Amino acid sequence: MSATGGKEEGKRRCPLLLRPASRTLNTSVSHGGPRGAHQRSRQTTSVLGCHSRRSFSLGGSKVLEKNVVQTPRQAVRVFDEENNDVTPQLLYQADPGAVQPMLFVDEISVGSASDQPTATGSFTLPFSRSVFGSSRISSQSTTESVDDEDMFSKRDIPLSFPDVKVKKDTEKEQVTEDMLKDITEVFISETDTFSLLDMPSTFVSVDADEAEATIARNHQYEEVCRNRVSRNKTVERSVQTLTGTTKNKHVQSNGLMVVDAATNVTICDMCEPLSDAEQEETAGICNPVKTDHSEGVTDSSRGADRSVSVGSTATTVSASGSLKEVEVKALNAEMEWELIMLSEKVQLYLQTVERSILQNSFHPQLAAYRQLPVLGDPESPVKNEIVEQRTGDTDGGPSLQCLWVFSCELSRGRSVSCMTWNRKNPDLLAVGHGEFNSGNQKPGLVSCWSIKNLKWPEHIVHCDSTVTALDFSANSPSQLAVGTHDGSITIHNVHSQDNRSHGVSSRDSPNRHLGPVWQLRWTRQEVSSTGEEKVEALLSVGADGRISKWFSFKDGLDCIDLMKLRRIQNTETKAGGKRTEMMTESVLTALTPGLCFDFHPTDSNIYLTGTWEGLIHQCSCSNSEQFLETYRKHFCPVNCVAWSPFNPDVFLSCSSDWTIQLWKQHHLKPVLGFISTQKAVYDIKWSPKWPTVFGAVNEGQLEIWDLSSSILDPVIVQPAAPGVRMTSLLFSSQADCVVVGDSDGHVTVYQLKNLSVGEQSQMRTQHDFIQSSLSVRQRANIKRAFFESGVL
Amino acid sequence: MGEEVEAQMKRIEATKGVIGTLVVDPDGVPIRSTLDQSMTLQYAGQLRQLVILARSAVRDIDPQNDLSALRVRSKSNEIIVVTALVYIQSPSKV
Numbered sequence: 001m002s003a004t005g006g007k008e009e010g011k012r013r014c015p016l017l018l019r020p021a022s023r024t025l026n027t028s029v030s031h032g033g034p035r036g037a038h039q040r041s042r043q044t045t046s047v048l049g050c051h052s053r054r055s056f057s058l059g060g061s062k063v064l065e066k067n068v069v070q071t072p073r074q075a076v077r078v079f080d081e082e083n084n085d086v087t088p089q090l091l092y093q094a095d096p097g098a099v100q101p102m103l104f105v106d107e108i109s110v111g112s113a114s115d116q117p118t119a120t121g122s123f124t125l126p127f128s129r130s131v132f133g134s135s136r137i138s139s140q141s142t143t144e145s146v147d148d149e150d151m152f153s154k155r156d157i158p159l160s161f162p163d164v165k166v167k168k169d170t171e172k173e174q175v176t177e178d179m180l181k182d183i184t185e186v187f188i189s190e191t192d193t194f195s196l197l198d199m200p201s202t203f204v205s206v207d208a209d210e211a212e213a214t215i216a217r218n219h220q221y222e223e224v225c226r227n228r229v230s231r232n233k234t235v236e237r238s239v240q241t242l243t244g245t246t247k248n249k250h251v252q253s254n255g256l257m258v259v260d261a262a263t264n265v266t267i268c269d270m271c272e273p274l275s276d277a278e279q280e281e282t283a284g285i286c287n288p289v290k291t292d293h294s295e296g297v298t299d300s301s302r303g304a305d306r307s308v309s310v311g312s313t314a315t316t317v318s319a320s321g322s323l324k325e326v327e328v329k330a331l332n333a334e335m336e337w338e339l340i341m342l343s344e345k346v347q348l349y350l351q352t353v354e355r356s357i358l359q360n361s362f363h364p365q366l367a368a369y370r371q372l373p374v375l376g377d378p379e380s381p382v383k384n385e386i387v388e389q390r391t392g393d394t395d396g397g398p399s400l401q402c403l404w405v406f407s408c409e410l411s412r413g414r415s416v417s418c419m420t421w422n423r424k425n426p427d428l429l430a431v432g433h434g435e436f437n438s439g440n441q442k443p444g445l446v447s448c449w450s451i452k453n454l455k456w457p458e459h460i461v462h463c464d465s466t467v468t469a470l471d472f473s474a475n476s477p478s479q480l481a482v483g484t485h486d487g488s489i490t491i492h493n494v495h496s497q498d499n500r501s502h503g504v505s506s507r508d509s510p511n512r513h514l515g516p517v518w519q520l521r522w523t524r525q526e527v528s529s530t531g532e533e534k535v536e537a538l539l540s541v542g543a544d545g546r547i548s549k550w551f552s553f554k555d556g557l558d559c560i561d562l563m564k565l566r567r568i569q570n571t572e573t574k575a576g577g578k579r580t581e582m583m584t585e586s587v588l589t590a591l592t593p594g595l596c597f598d599f600h601p602t603d604s605n606i607y608l609t610g611t612w613e614g615l616i617h618q619c620s621c622s623n624s625e626q627f628l629e630t631y632r633k634h635f636c637p638v639n640c641v642a643w644s645p646f647n648p649d650v651f652l653s654c655s656s657d658w659t660i661q662l663w664k665q666h667h668l669k670p671v672l673g674f675i676s677t678q679k680a681v682y683d684i685k686w687s688p689k690w691p692t693v694f695g696a697v698n699e700g701q702l703e704i705w706d707l708s709s710s711i712l713d714p715v716i717v718q719p720a721a722p723g724v725r726m727t728s729l730l731f732s733s734q735a736d737c738v739v740v741g742d743s744d745g746h747v748t749v750y751q752l753k754n755l756s757v758g759e760q761s762q763m764r765t766q767h768d769f770i771q772s773s774l775s776v777r778q779r780a781n782i783k784r785a786f787f788e789s790g791v792l
Numbered sequence: 793m794g795e796e797v798e799a800q801m802k803r804i805e806a807t808k809g810v811i812g813t814l815v816v817d818p819d820g821v822p823i824r825s826t827l828d829q830s831m832t833l834q835y836a837g838q839l840r841q842l843v844i845l846a847r848s849a850v851r852d853i854d855p856q857n858d859l860s861a862l863r864v865r866s867k868s869n870e871i872i873v874v875t876a877l878v879y880i881q882s883p884s885k886v
Contacts, residue, residue, distance in 0.1 A: 264848075271855035349874040350800045352861055356872055357807055456803060 091194075355452045362454055365403040368751055369451065369735050398704070398754045400718045403737065406431070406449045406747035408456055414445055416741025419730045420470045424477035426734050427451040428458070428494075431747055434466025434485060442466060446482055448494055449747065459494050469520040475536045483517025483540055489550060489557060491538075506550065506557035515543025518595050523604050525621070541609060545591025547619075563619050565611055567592040598641045602648050610638025616653055616663070633661050633670050640684045646691035656680035660696055660705075676703055676714055683729040693755060695738055697729040702740050706755060718750065811869065816840070835871075843873055 077087045204214040359366060367373070406429070414433035422428035427450050434444040444467035447457035461482065469483030478495045488507040506512045520540045538550040539562065548559035567590045597609035605621045606628070614634035617627040636657035644650040649665045658678050661670035679699040687693035692707035696714070703714035718740075720726045725743040732739060736752040805813050805826055812827040820840040825832040847859040862873040 271851070347797055347800065349860075350797060350804065353872055353874050354800065354804050354807070356861065356863065357804065357810060360870065361807070361809055455807065456800075 351453070354456070358454055359452070362404060366451065368401075369403055369732075369737060369749070371735055398706070398715050398752070400702070400704070400716055400738070400750040401753055403749045403751050404454050406447075406454065406457075406749070407745060408447070410460060411445060411447050411457075411745040414745045415725075415743040416727050416745060416747060417466065417468050418470045419728050419739060419741050419747065420472055421730065421733065422472045422477055422494075423474040424472075426732075428472075429730075429739065429747070430470050430472060430480055430494075431457075431741060432467030432470045432482065433745055434463075434468065436466065444484060446470065446480070446492070448480070461492050463490070464488075466516075468516045468518060469540070471520040471522050471538075473522045473536060473538075474524060475522075481520045481522065481538055483513075483520045483542075485516040487513035487515055487517060487542060487544070489513075489517055489520065489538070489540060491552075491557070504552055504557060506559070508556050509558050511548065511559045511561075512557075513540065513542030513544050513546065513548070515593060517542045518593070519597055521597065521599060523599050525604055539597070541594035541597045543593040545593055545611075547594060547597065547609060549621075562621055562624050563609070564624075565592050565594045565609065565617065566590075567613065593637075595637055596640045598643050598651070600648065601643050601645055608641045608643070608651060610634075610641045610653060610655070612637045614638055614655060614657070616641055618665075629666065629668065631663055631668055631670070633663075633673075634659065636680070639680070639682050642684055642686055642694075644686050644691065645688055646686075652684050652686065652694060654681035654684040654696060658698075660684055662707075672707075672711060674705060674711065676717075677701065682727055685729050685731050687731050688733050689731075689736065690755065695729050695731060697726045697740060699725045702726055702729065702738070702750070704738070704752065704755075715755070716752070839871065839873055843875070 077085060080086050204211050208214075411431070411433050415435060416431055417434050417436070418432040420430050422430065429449045429451075431447050431449060432444065433447065435442045442465070444463040444465055446461040446463060446467055448459040448461075450458045461480075463482060463484055464486065465488075466485035467482055468485050469481075471481050473479040473481065473491075478493050480492045480494050482490045482492060484490070486507075488505055489512070490505040490507075517540050520538065522536050522538055525535055525537050538557075539547060540550065540559075541547045545565040545567075546561050547563040547565070548561050550557045550559045552558075593612040594609050595612060597607050600606040600608075606618065607621070608616055608618050610616050614632070614636055616631040616634075616638055618629035618631070619627050631653075634653065634655035634657050636655045638653055638655045641651055641653045644652070650671075651663050651665070652660060653663065653670075654660045658675055658680060660674040660681055662672035662674070663670045674696075677698060677700060679701075681696050681698045683697040685695050687695065690706070693715075694705050694707075696703045696705065700720055702716075702718040702720070704716035704718075705711075706715040709715055720742060721744075723744075724746075726740050727743055728741040730739040731737075732749075736755070738750045738752060739747060740750065741747045801813065804810060812825065812831075814825040814827060814832055814835055815823040816836050816839075817823050820836055822832050822836045827835070842864070843859070843862060846862050850857050850859045859875065861875075864871045864873075
């Protein structure tokens, strides 16, 4: 609204008397005051605005844009025409309960005191009040005079107001200890914006009546402004910050070489250094990638398997050096190979490889041996043929199928003299080789074959002379006792890698056999006292007619004689007579060579021994003087005797007189006799699986006899290869296989097929027909004896 | 001892069905081989990683354990790896 309007309005209203006290310009702004007070004060402000305008009109209306802030100090009471006190109320009505931050007022007022001069305007009067104001502040009581308050600056000032004053005094005493202890919450929030002073400039048109007056007033005001002593303490001043001059400085340093290293850490990598810290080969582990290859070589033997695992670390450094390494390595390859060859582990690895390769080659045969079905490989046609072949076999009668042949160039040409299975590892077969024909002693050979490696024996032992007897120990399964043609017995350890090592030998023993050791046996003799541990004793029968029990003595073996096989005069069998065993008292108490012996399956004290004379003696270990029984039948050397594993009363014997005899214990005449060819029977063995089956090897063929099917003819006959004599026989305990050694050094493994079934019944049949045949035989005994004597 | 290993190697190489043998040092460089150069390098390079992987697999499961042999059977042949030693074999047609 225009100034004129305002003025007129003001004039129209009752002229307000302004006490010279002060003009109140309620410009105080408080924070935190009650709303009502504010509103009230607002209302008054508007009124005040008019008044203020009015008051300012004294100095002329000016075009003032600034919000002039000044507060007259002196109390001003405004009365209108009717002498109503229209003194504008204070904007800020202090909350009687509110705590007045007095200090704040002090500060502010002090500050504002200094700022007071900043108020521009034509009012010098109020400036004097600055002193007033400060004095007022200092004492509360004086604030009464200054009911209007304050001065002000643009800051918020909590003011002490007169009406509140009294209350404050009373309250001040009330701010006691208790109040101090109370936790009061002070909410501080931003207040609304107050308009302290709004003085819109008024415009007067040039053509108006008051134009000249307004212009004059304006000029006057300008003069006042000019003339006024400036107490403006603000000085315009500019400051320049000096920037220092920059200086370039170069620094050169060695470039940092950055190497990327990455590694996959696995549990084993972390475990390995921990476990190897104790061992000596830390050197090989710590530096996985070495340009210096010589170190790698020395550790390669033991570290060959380790360093690969450490090689999982990769460094970029190695990449640059790899070319160099390759060159270095090419030179050292030979050296390395030499060292590799010397390691033991490599040998083991090679062994594994060899076995696996051969297993691949001989897969069907090994599967047949292990009695596993061969899985048909649809891709390879070869195996299908084998499968067909096998199915073809099942149609026929009992037969043998050759699985494989153990032979190597070492053993080729050397006749097989004896064979034995390992007691603990049924895959291990020890074969003794040697020449029998010539008189001069050729070095013998023992080769231990394993089913796992069909092409090369696991262990080879070279002996000085022909090997004639072999046996594995039961208590310590790696001990192999070797009896040779020169009468010495050696105990070898099969585990030892050194083929040249000689085991404990009886060569130097004074009691050693004077002739070839024909058979060896480790037997378990029961310990009389406790019976816990069975002491094992090595017994041998030799061509000097002694059966000896060996034990280790000093560095060799020594023996005690269990029995001496005295020669019994081979008188003609008289008809119906039973010869009494009379030891001839003649000077020539020569001993007859014992060729074989066998221990009773249940009572290890009793054993049978076959002699050169053709007699079979049953002896006891405890009785070294006399034979218990003597079985006479053969008239040629008895090559082998064997107790039946199923029937402890029955045993077989074979001899060079082309016959095989089946005996029953305590019957001095054989129950049955078998003859098939006119060749000396070298070896005879019972089948471990069927009670009525046994195998016999004579010069020209292998015969499998099944007593339940035929007692006249062998069930299976396998002729030997031409020019080769079969010399020894073994049954395999694991499979239905027969192992045959021949004079060419070959050990052939045959599989039995389609033999009779029904083991239980076989036991009975064996028993039955033995009984029956016994009775028959006894009747026909005389006839037979007659017949044989007639033949001879 | 050394000559036995040599003899064993020769035996293996002479076994029926074996195409060739290859000896590789721990860094993957072939030491001796009965195959031609290209095949040697190929096998050595390919199998090295496989052996490392197999070994780490075995040892991660049980750190005390270690790889002893690795056999890879394929349609046309079989590769037998014994730690640092590599063998190659054709299908067993005896």
